[in-house]
Amino acid sequence: MSKYIQYNDVCFKNRDALVAALKQVGLPNVEVGENMNLYGYHGDVRPEVADVIVRRKYIGHLSNDLGFTRTDKGYVPVISDYDRSRFNAKFVTDLQVAYQEHAIQSLATKLRGSIKREVGPGGQIKVKLRY
Amino acid sequence: MREIEFTIDPATGQMSSDFHGIVGADCDAVSALLEAEFGTAANVTIKPEDYYRVVNQGRQQVGPGRGPGPRR
Numbered sequence: 712m713s714k715y716i717q718y719n720d721v722c723f724k725n726r727d728a729l730v731a732a733l734k735q736v737g738l739p740n741v742e743v744g745e746n747m748n749l750y751g752y753h754g755d756v757r758p759e760v761a762d763v764i765v766r767r768k769y770i771g772h773l774s775n776d777l778g779f780t781r782t783d784k785g786y787v788p789v790i791s792d793y794d795r796s797r798f799n800a801k802f803v804t805d806l807q808v809a810y811q812e813h814a815i816q817s818l819a820t821k822l823r824g825s826i827k828r829e830v831g832p833g834g835q836i837k838v839k840l841r842y
Numbered sequence: 843m844r845e846i847e848f849t850i851d852p853a854t855g856q857m858s859s860d861f862h863g864i865v866g867a868d869c870d871a872v873s874a875l876l877e878a879e880f881g882t883a884a885n886v887t888i889k890p891e892d893y894y895r896v897v898n899q900g901r902q903q904v905g906p907g908r909g910p911g912p913r914r
Contacts, residue, residue, distance in 0.1 A: 724881040785881050807855035814879040815848055821875055836850040841843055 712751060713775055713793035715759045721803055724785035725814050729763060732809035736802070738777070740769040749776040749789065761789050770794070808836070815840060844868070 761778025824842030
């Protein structure tokens with residue numbers, strides 16, 4: 712049985728932006744709730760709970776659920792040891808980048824501002840928010 | 843016109859932000875909104891020329907009305 716690990720150093724504050732970011736990185740089927748149990752690849756209920764979950768059937772038949780559990784800091788990933796090869800550092804970085812862009816969009820909406828996005832020569836993304 | 847310029851490095855996921863024309867109580871309002879979106883890990887530095895910068899780790903605030911004041 713693959714052990715679940717909670718990664719507290721990666722934090723997503725805005726749940727809606729996190730869900731949108733997950734969709735952007737290829738995980739469109741996201742379950743949102745509170746303290747929902749995670750399931751292992753056998754369909755076994757695991758003691759770990761999460762508030763944002765991508766169920767294993769949308770990941771792969773040998774995978775376990777991918778979860779994000781709510782903490783004081785925000786939503787942090789709960790990833791099984793087995794799935795660390797897929798949900799690796801690159802996945803987390805891509806998710807962070809997608810999250811940041813959605814969070815900026817959310818910020819622009821709250822400030823009633825407009826956004827201009829550019830990609831620099833080095834690949835850096837520049838987003839100007841005016842309000 | 844107030845402007846926030848975000849720079850995201852897709853290779854590392856690091857984000858930094860430059861703020862222009864944001865003064866007075868608006869600083870606190872924007873800071874609160876940033877915390878709501880990006881969490882308390884934001885590092886906000888307010889410089890005297892109505893400018894502040896946010897990076898991903900730590901937090902520090904300086905600027906008009908927040909420093910030790912002029913030397914006498």
